Amino acid sequence: MKFDYEVLITGGGPAGLSAALALGRMSRTALICDDSRPRNAASSHLNNFPTRDGIHPAEWRKLARKDLEKYNTISLFEGSVLSVEKSGPGFVAKLSSDKTFHFKKIILAYGVEDKFLPVPGYKELWGKSIFHCPYCHGFEVRNAKLGLIGNGDTLFFMLPLIYDLASDLVIFTNGKAEFKEEQRALLHKKKIPFTENTITGFIYEGEKLKSVSFENGENVERDGLYALPTFPFKLKSTIGEELGCEKDHFGFYKVGERGKTSVDGVYACGDNASGAHSVLLAAASGGMAGAGVVHELLSEKLLE
Numbered sequence: 508m509k510f511d512y513e514v515l516i517t518g519g520g521p522a523g524l525s526a527a528l529a530l531g532r533m534s535r536t537a538l539i540c541d542d543s544r545p546r547n548a549a550s551s552h553l554n555n556f557p558t559r560d561g562i563h564p565a566e567w568r569k570l571a572r573k574d575l576e577k578y579n580t581i582s583l584f585e586g587s588v589l590s591v592e593k594s595g596p597g598f599v600a601k602l603s604s605d606k607t608f609h610f611k612k613i614i615l616a617y618g619v620e621d622k623f624l625p626v627p628g629y630k631e632l633w634g635k636s637i638f639h640c641p642y643c644h645g646f647e648v649r650n651a652k653l654g655l656i657g658n659g660d661t662l663f664f665m666l667p668l669i670y671d672l673a674s675d676l677v678i679f680t681n682g683k684a685e686f687k688e689e690q691r692a693l694l695h696k697k698k699i700p701f702t703e704n705t706i707t708g709f710i711y712e713g714e715k716l717k718s719v720s721f722e723n724g725e726n727v728e729r730d731g732l733y734a735l736p737t738f739p740f741k742l743k744s745t746i747g748e749e750l751g752c753e754k755d756h757f758g759f760y761k762v763g764e765r766g767k768t769s770v771d772g773v774y775a776c777g778d779n780a781s782g783a784h785s786v787l788l789a790a791a792s793g794g795m796a797g798a799g800v801v802h803e804l805l806s807e808k809l810l811e
């Protein structure tokens with residue numbers, strides 16, 4: 508059977524680009540497909556990445572793509588992968604160019620889609636005054652009046668970080684609080700207020716949050732908010748599910764040490780395959796998935 512490339516990398520974010528680098532360095536042929544919907548698009552600074560702390564996310568991707576230029580076995584298609592199906596010993600993929608290509612292996616690196624509260628202003632403030640992660644955006648709002656939108660155990664997992672960051676903190680459960688007795692006692696002891704009122708809007712100037720508005724007419728002044736995810740995460744594509752890749756209860760593909768999914772020949776990395784969401788960790792897992800694919804390809808080649 509004739510293959511167009513050895514590997515299809517679906518997604519050219521930190522995970523996919525790092526997988527490509529590993530493949531390129533071992534002279535494997537790969538096509539990266541990317542349709543320009545990076546997770547951190549709303550942000551103008553990429554933090555917590557050694558040597559590039561504070562860089563613009565688009566600039567980081569540009570540099571990572573530039574690194575790949577010298578590896579002539581790696582190609583880039585700026586568009587979407589529409590479908591991937593098993594075909595003989597490999598896979599056939601249809602791209603948004605309407606072309607189909609055959610591959611031996613597939614790497615899923617298409618990231619996750621953040622869910623936004625259906626409240627006016629939320630989308631506009633996302634990544635500017637409403638954040639998902641204190642490592643990405645925390646230092647910039649240290650000692651500020653912060654709010655934490657969340658509930659249940661996820662909230663109490665994040666609480667120590669945001670409590671330490673804030674000059675004062677209010678919890679917004681945006682509905683009935685689902686707290687255990689000891690969790691309520693902790694909030695009481697540390698004098699951390701919470702409100703169950705429904706959020707109806709935000710008052711802000713430009714990208715700067717001023718206050719959070721509630722259905723009872725109340726406004727709570729805040730400089731920034733952390734919004735916790737609800738599970739399962741939504742991935743940016745369903746290609747993995749269609750191939751039969753198993754997921755965990757957080758919504759991520761179950762993978763082994765080198766990114767191998769439950770389906771032979773299919774690997775996953777980055778935000779697709781772990782709840783530890785950062786550029787550095789996505790790049791690391793992309794590198795591991797790339798190495799996993801290289802090892803499998805070369806082991807098969809040795810046996811030909």
Ligand SMILES: Cc1cc2nc3c(=O)[nH]c(=O)nc-3n(C[C@H](O)[C@H](O)[C@H](O)COP(=O)(O)OP(=O)(O)OC[C@H]3O[C@@H](n4cnc5c(N)ncnc54)[C@H](O)[C@@H]3O)c2cc1C
Nearest residue numbers: 518520521522542543544546554588618634777778785786
């Ligand atoms: C607002 C915000 C700010 C953040 N800031 C930071 C930060 O400062 N530091 C940090 O370490 N982390 C930060 N993160 C987290 C970080 O962005 C992610 O963990 C990281 O980008 C994950 O990399 P990835 O390659 O898995 O996915 P992504 O970066 O999301 O890349 C996936 C790529 O796949 C493409 N794609 C999806 N489906 C298809 C398809 N069918 N065909 C072709 N292409 C497809 C998308 O267009 C996208 O370019 C931030 C996240 C958010 C939401």
